Amino acid sequence: MCDARLALVPQPFPVPIGLRLAQASRTVERAFDAALAEAGGSLPVWLVLLNLKVRRPGNQRELAEAVGITGATLTHHLNAMHAQGLIARARDDANRRVQVVTLTEAGEAAFLRLREAAMTFDASLRAGFAETDLTTLAAALDRLAANAGTAANATAATAANANAGTAAPKLSPANHANTI
Numbered sequence: 001m002c003d004a005r006l007a008l009v010p011q012p013f014p015v016p017i018g019l020r021l022a023q024a025s026r027t028v029e030r031a032f033d034a035a036l037a038e039a040g041g042s043l044p045v046w047l048v049l050l051n052l053k054v055r056r057p058g059n060q061r062e063l064a065e066a067v068g069i070t071g072a073t074l075t076h077h078l079n080a081m082h083a084q085g086l087i088a089r090a091r092d093d094a095n096r097r098v099q100v101v102t103l104t105e106a107g108e109a110a111f112l113r114l115r116e117a118a119m120t121f122d123a124s125l126r127a128g129f130a131e132t133d134l135t136t137l138a139a140a141l142d143r144l145a146a147n148a149g150t151a152a153n154a155t156a157a158t159a160a161n162a163n164a165g166t167a168a169p170k171l172s173p174a175n176h177a178n179t180i
Contacts, residue, residue: 021144032121039117041110044069044077046118049086049111052103059098086110 029043036046047067057063064074078101081087086107092098103111126134 017144018148028125032118035117035121036114039113041114041117045081045086045110046114048074048077048081049103049107049114052087052101052107053111057101059092059100063101081107 033043036042041049044067048063051057051063051066055066057066060074060078061071064071067074069077078087078089082089084106085104088102088104089099090102092100129137
């Protein structure tokens with residue numbers, strides 16, 4: 001029986017694109033983490049510093065949304081960054097329930113170190129690619145993300161409908177939005 005199922009597998013067996021993407025993603029993520037660690041930081045610290053410097057969110061809720069994490073997770077990172085002297089937190093004069101986060105001098109210096117590490121790492125990733133290749137890669141990654149979102153939405157809708165015994169709803173363009 002096992003041999004019959006194996007006969008249906010194409011030879012040579014092509015590695016699924018999702019698996020190749022996941023493997024490449026892990027490799028790049030580990031290398032980027034190492035580059036940031038060598039510069040004295042981490043990905044969460046870099047994302048917080050970058051968003052404070054570039055987007056300048058008005059409060060912690062906006063910062064959490066910009067970084068793409070929950071408020072509780074952000075609080076954990078901010079506590080550590082505050083203890084390291086990278087950020088300062090103060091109550092908003094207009095709304096005492098809101099905390100405003102700003103960079104300290106040490107935070108500014110950390111931002112510059114991590115920015116250099118991120119730019120150097122990005123340059124190493126781009127090595128050997130023509131600009132048109134990078135444009136094509138960006139479009140392909142966007143398409144893969146959209147396809148994965150569509151597949152996830154369809155799978156969730158099918159599972160929900162199987163449990164509810166109803167027909168599958170039509171997916172709207174909003175369900176296909178790329179949220180990466």
